[in-house]
Amino acid sequence: RSFSLTTMSSNLRKTYTERAAVHPNPCARTFLELMERKRSNLSVAVDVTSKTELLEIAGKVGPYICLLKTHIDIVNDFDQDLVDQLKALSKKHDFMIFEDRKFADIGNTVKLQYGFGIYRIASWADITNCHSVPGEGIISGLKEIGLPLNRGLLLLAEMSSAGSLATGAYTAATVAMARRHQDFVIGFIAMRRMDAEDEGGDFIVMTPGVSLDVAGDGLGQQYRTPREVVVESGGDVVIVGRGIYGKGKNVEEQAKRYRDAGWEAYLERVRR
Amino acid sequence: RSFSLTTMSSNLRKTYTERAAVHPNPCARTFLELMERKRSNLSVAVDVTSKTELLEIAGKVGPYICLLKTHIDIVNDFDQDLVDQLKALSKKHDFMIFEDRKFADIGNTVKLQYGFGIYRIASWADITNCHSVPGEGIISGLKEIGLPLNRGLLLLAEMSSAGSLATGAYTAATVAMARRHQDFVIGFIAMRRMDAEDEGGDFIVMTPGVSLDVAGDGLGQQYRTPREVVVESGGDVVIVGRGIYGKGKNVEEQAKRYRDAGWEAYLERVRR
Numbered sequence A, B: 001r002s003f004s005l006t007t008m009s010s011n012l013r014k015t016y017t018e019r020a021a022v023h024p025n026p027c028a029r030t031f032l033e034l035m036e037r038k039r040s041n042l043s044v045a046v047d048v049t050s051k052t053e054l055l056e057i058a059g060k061v062g063p064y065i066c067l068l069k070t071h072i073d074i075v076n077d078f079d080q081d082l083v084d085q086l087k088a089l090s091k092k093h094d095f096m097i098f099e100d101r102k103f104a105d106i107g108n109t110v111k112l113q114y115g116f117g118i119y120r121i122a123s124w125a126d127i128t129n130c131h132s133v134p135g136e137g138i139i140s141g142l143k144e145i146g147l148p149l150n151r152g153l154l155l156l157a158e159m160s161s162a163g164s165l166a167t168g169a170y171t172a173a174t175v176a177m178a179r180r181h182q183d184f185v186i187g188f189i190a191m192r193r194m195d196a197e198d199e200g201g202d203f204i205v206m207t208p209g210v211s212l213d214v215a216g217d218g219l220g221q222q223y224r225t226p227r228e229v230v231v232e233s234g235g236d237v238v239i240v241g242r243g244i245y246g247k248g249k250n251v252e253e254q255a256k257r258y259r260d261a262g263w264e265a266y267l268e269r270v271r272r
Helices: A001-009 A016-022 A026-038 A051-064 A080-093 A107-114 A137-149 A168-179 A193-199 A226-232 A251-271 B001-008 B016-022 B025-038 B051-064 B080-093 B107-115 B137-149 B166-181 B195-199 B227-230 B252-269
Strands: A044-045 A067-070 A098-101 A127-128 A152-156 A186-191 A204-210 A237-240 B041-045 B069-070 B094-103 B129-130 B153-154 B186-191 B202-208 B235-240
Touching: A026 A098, A026 A152, A026 A186, A026 A204, A026 B025, A044 A051, A044 A251, A051 A067, A051 A080, A067 A080, A098 A107, A107 A137, A127 A137, A137 A152, A137 A186, A168 A186, A204 A226, A204 B069, A226 A237, A226 A251, A237 A251, A237 B202, B001 B153, B016 B129, B025 B094, B025 B153, B025 B186, B025 B202, B041 B051, B051 B069, B051 B080, B051 B252, B069 B080, B080 B094, B094 B107, B107 B137, B129 B137, B137 B153, B153 B166, B166 B186, B202 B227, B227 B235, B227 B252, B235 B252
Parallel strands: A044 A067, A044 A237, A067 A098, A098 A127, A127 A152, A152 A186, A186 A204, A204 A237, B041 B069, B041 B235, B069 B094, B094 B129, B129 B153, B153 B186, B186 B202, B202 B235
Antiparallel strands: none
């Protein structure tokens, strides 16, 4: 593994600051600077169904994360006040917000889903993501809404779930699409560094399915540690979910533990 | 094309009634019976952002359709009353409701997105759909919520948009997944008949991107006629959008026109 990483990407050994300094995309630049300033590459995936619980966890993990990952459409009592409070927390604790919407429709539809409806995702989520399966029109559609707002898009190049079809030619086609839309696509959801960077780009790799303690969730999710993700596979951001706020956990303690593990892995990688 | 269809699926020449009589899935059976009773294989995709407009179009196309296809998350003023009114219309005009959510996440997340949140999709949508890209856990997750409610799931085996990655091995893997979940998966979103039926199943094929008048939308959507879809490619349900309620259209007239075109194509196919 180290061999393939060594030959792959010079961005691997650059600090987030060094990458920010030359990154052409404003959203990516802001995010890379934030990570270094806050000394955190931890994103917490808050998958809870009540507004109170979401805000409580966001407030607790806030000091330790670079990115709060939401599934806004699972919150039973969503309202505009939730969005306002999340934005206030993101300001207070200096993190960005990533709505993990996984857009997956044709261009004309995702434009409406991103900019309109009850959630108006584009109005508050700094970053969102989409699948590449509909073809490049999905990026063009989202871009029409997100680019004027300085938003950033992640493409799902790979998934952490068992039997994912995002492999091989699918992943390669996704990376190729990203390269053609570097004004808006800032990175990938992937399990490892995508080698498109060899060709001159800089994509931020965010990796879900990270845990220090468990192996799976019974519905196909598969876990890896922060060190495996960041050092061995070249991921930039570790996404941790129930490992931090699951039953009986001390949320702040766990957030600090994962923040430290992720950051140490990053330091080990850039020192190499 | 006729050669491959001839060799493919005996369901092609069966009437919806004949298929309903032997279909093991209650949701599929109900839907096939409805199509024959109403003499319609037309689904209208209502992609509008206001509740009033959605209800107005649903009321006008109601008498002509078997299935109303919604994107509930683009409606700016969504509320529970919208759902109640849609359900009342579906009863009054005898159609089913298909929320075109295109779920695309891991099993644990889609469970929450399907059953919870503001929309509570499983509580009112007879049919929904998902992408196969996360692997089979997505079907298991949705099934936990939908099966007890007698809901049905469509898998996106293909897409109508330009450059779609749902082709070849991806499509084949999707069909294989469906075959393993025939208690919940009632069919496919696809551009043509999927040949898994040869192996004993009966999947309802719904085809989007249908129009009698235009060729594309500038964001990658590609159109075909009802006859191309139903007779040449073996689709069961034609999904029509802006062709029916676009600017300056007489909605009832267009709905009747597409209903007739779809039904004639079906009669031509089963008579062969």
